[in-house]
Amino acid sequence: MPIDIKKEFAGVLFAPREEEIADATGCMYPRVVELKNAGKNNGELLATFEFYSKDEPVVAPIYKSVDGGRSWQLFSKVEDTKNKFGMRFQPMMLELDADCGDLKKGTLVFAGNSIPKDMSSTEILFFISRDHGKTWKFRSSIAKGGAPVEQNFGKLGPIWEPFLFINKKGELVVMFSDERYHGEEGYNQAIVQKRSSDGGKTWTKEEFVVALHDKILRPGMPIVTKMANGEFFLCYEIVGTLCNDIHFKISKDGENWGNPNSKGTRAETEDGFYLGSMPYCVFTHKGGKKGAVILTAKRDNGEIGLNQGHFLVNYNYGKGYWQKLPLIVEYDNRILHTGWSKGMALIKNEKELIMLSPVQTNNKLMHIAFSIAKVEEVKL
Numbered sequence: 001m002p003i004d005i006k007k008e009f010a011g012v013l014f015a016p017r018e019e020e021i022a023d024a025t026g027c028m029y030p031r032v033v034e035l036k037n038a039g040k041n042n043g044e045l046l047a048t049f050e051f052y053s054k055d056e057p058v059v060a061p062i063y064k065s066v067d068g069g070r071s072w073q074l075f076s077k078v079e080d081t082k083n084k085f086g087m088r089f090q091p092m093m094l095e096l097d098a099d100c101g102d103l104k105k106g107t108l109v110f111a112g113n114s115i116p117k118d119m120s121s122t123e124i125l126f127f128i129s130r131d132h133g134k135t136w137k138f139r140s141s142i143a144k145g146g147a148p149v150e151q152n153f154g155k156l157g158p159i160w161e162p163f164l165f166i167n168k169k170g171e172l173v174v175m176f177s178d179e180r181y182h183g184e185e186g187y188n189q190a191i192v193q194k195r196s197s198d199g200g201k202t203w204t205k206e207e208f209v210v211a212l213h214d215k216i217l218r219p220g221m222p223i224v225t226k227m228a229n230g231e232f233f234l235c236y237e238i239v240g241t242l243c244n245d246i247h248f249k250i251s252k253d254g255e256n257w258g259n260p261n262s263k264g265t266r267a268e269t270e271d272g273f274y275l276g277s278m279p280y281c282v283f284t285h286k287g288g289k290k291g292a293v294i295l296t297a298k299r300d301n302g303e304i305g306l307n308q309g310h311f312l313v314n315y316n317y318g319k320g321y322w323q324k325l326p327l328i329v330e331y332d333n334r335i336l337h338t339g340w341s342k343g344m345a346l347i348k349n350e351k352e353l354i355m356l357s358p359v360q361t362n363n364k365l366m367h368i369a370f371s372i373a374k375v376e377e378v379k380l
Contacts, residue, residue, distance in 0.1 A: 001288045002380070005311060005353055005373045007328040013047060013063060013072045013356060015367035023052035024364040030356035031343040032069075032370075033093045037106035038132045045069050045347065046108070046133045047356060048078070048091040049368050057086030060112050062093075062133055068347060069354045069372050078127055080114045081138045087125070089113035089148065093133075094164040100172045101199025108133050109200060111162035111174055115148055122148050122158040124176060126200045139200050142174055150189075150218075153182050157189075165224045167232070167254030172196045175209060175234070177220035187211050189218040191236055195255070208260035209234070210249070216240050217263075219247070221341060224254070225283045228291045233318050235279040235295055238263060243276030243301045250318050267295055267312050270321040274301045275312055278341035284350050286377050287315050294353070296327065298339035309333070328371040329357040337366050350375060 016026040030049040035041050045065040051058065057080050064075035080087050091112040099105050108129040113122055122145040127136045146156030157179025167173050173195050181187040190211035194203040210219040218239035225233050232254040237244045247264040251257045268274040275297035285291045295312040309327040314320070331338035342357040353373045358366035 001377045002315065002323065003284065003287045003292055003313065004376050004378050005294075005325050005328060006376070007371050007373045009070060009372040010329075011070070011370055013368040013370050014049065014051075014061075015361065016051065016365070018365060020054060021052050022054045025052060025337050026361070026365045027051045027368055028337050028340050028358035028366050029090055030358065030368050031092050032345045032354055032356050033095055034345050034347045035095055035132060037095060037097060041132045043068070043348070044132070045345070045354070046075065046093060047072065047343070048093055049356070050089055050091065056117055057084055058088050060087040060091040060110070064133070068352070069370060076134055076136065078110055078112065078136045080125065082125055082141065083114045083116070083123065085114045085116040087112040088115040090161050092162055092164055096166065098166060098170055100166060100170060101197065101201065103128060103199035106132070109164055109172070110136060111142065111164055113160065113162070120147050122146065122160070124159055124162050124174070126174070128200065140202065142194060142203055143176070143206070145178070145180055150179070152179070156180060157182050161221050163222050163224060165226070165232070165254065167195070168230065169197075169253070169255065171255070172200050173254060174203070175222040175224060177222070178206065181211070185211070186213045186215050188215050188240070189220055190260075191219050191222045209257045210236060210264060211260045212263065213261060219263075221278055223280050225281050225293065226254070227283050227293065227317050228285055229317055231317060233281060233283065233293055235267070235281045236264075237277050237279060237297070243274070243299065245301070246275045246279045246295065246297050248318060267314070267322050269312070269324055273324060275299065275310070276301055278339060280342050280344050282344050282346055282353070284346055284375060286350060286375055287313070290315055290317055293318055294344070295322070296342055296344065296355070298341065299333050304333045328353070328373045329355050329359065329369060331357060331359040335360045335363060346375065
């Protein structure tokens with residue numbers, strides 16, 4: 001039974017003023033989570049994003065909604081208490097749905113990129129909140145990299161784009177993009193993971209997930225969702241393909257992802273339609289016995305233009321062809337930072353889908369827009 005995703009409400013979460021920003025883009029890279037293990041706070045939404053404030057060190061703002069995403073207020077902030085550099089790039093939050101080490105179910109965890117104002121290094125830091133996002137405490141450094149410069153060959157490469165999830169063992173996993181293997185390994189950029197069995201106090205050594213030896217292709221921006229059959233679905237872009245095509249891999253345990261030298265599978269429809277750049281995915285139990293994987297990205301394949309874009313939906317745990325549905329946030333794809341990158345969450349017991357995206361205020365400045373849609377099964 002297929003699903004339909006019908007937009008019902010739209011608004012603006014945050015719009016920076018030009019006089020308060022240090023970078024013309026203003027903001028991007030939003031993420032959103034619904035609290036489900038928080039007692040009386042269940043149903044609240046928390047959102048974060050990159051905000052390029054003139055005030056240093058920059059922080060990752062946390063906004064809250066208590067009305068299902070219709071309105072938002074500044075709630076808290078994640079500060080770089082380790083380096084005092086600033087939580088500058090790629091924030092990500094997760095509410096734990098099980099105990100992990102000394103962290104109890106319902107704890108919020110956060111990962112983001114600590115980067116100094118002179119842009120000389122990258123470091124992914126890990127924070128926790130035991131009061132549902134009101135206060136945050138630094139817990140560990142996940143990894144360190146070089147300056148945030150792409151393809152900085154001959155120097156230590158940067159690390160980017162952390163994503164947190166819990167695997168089948170109950171370990172906390174962080175997956176991220178890694179450019180530190182430019183040398184003998186021959187990777188332009190790789191997707192790696194590190195695991196923690198003690199609630200993020202310590203982490204394993206990096207393990208390659210997608211690592212291509214050609215020194216050209218750049219797999220990155222990993223996002224993971226768990227499906228109803230217990231398997232884990234990983235989507236990512238591969239920069240250097242025609243449209244930075246969105247590929248995926250599937251793992252039975254969220255730890256082993258097959259041969260890291262494999263590109264994985266491109267998600268596409270029967271007639272060859274696919275998505276490109278900056279993916280995000282979620283799983284819904286709607287859509288028949290096997291539920292559905294909902295996949296989005298910055299753009300459709302083909303020429304970049306002023307287009308609405310599409311979701312891709314799969315009803316067979318990622319196997320076989322995908323179906324197209326219209327996207328629920330609109331922006332001008334000709335502007336580089338629009339849709340960079342979108343965050344999604346299923347809310348209200350999967351009755352609704354909320355999507356956050358950077359959308360153009362003008363040709364340079366972005367604001368964080370959101371749309372809320374009903375997710376309904378369609379009887380054929």
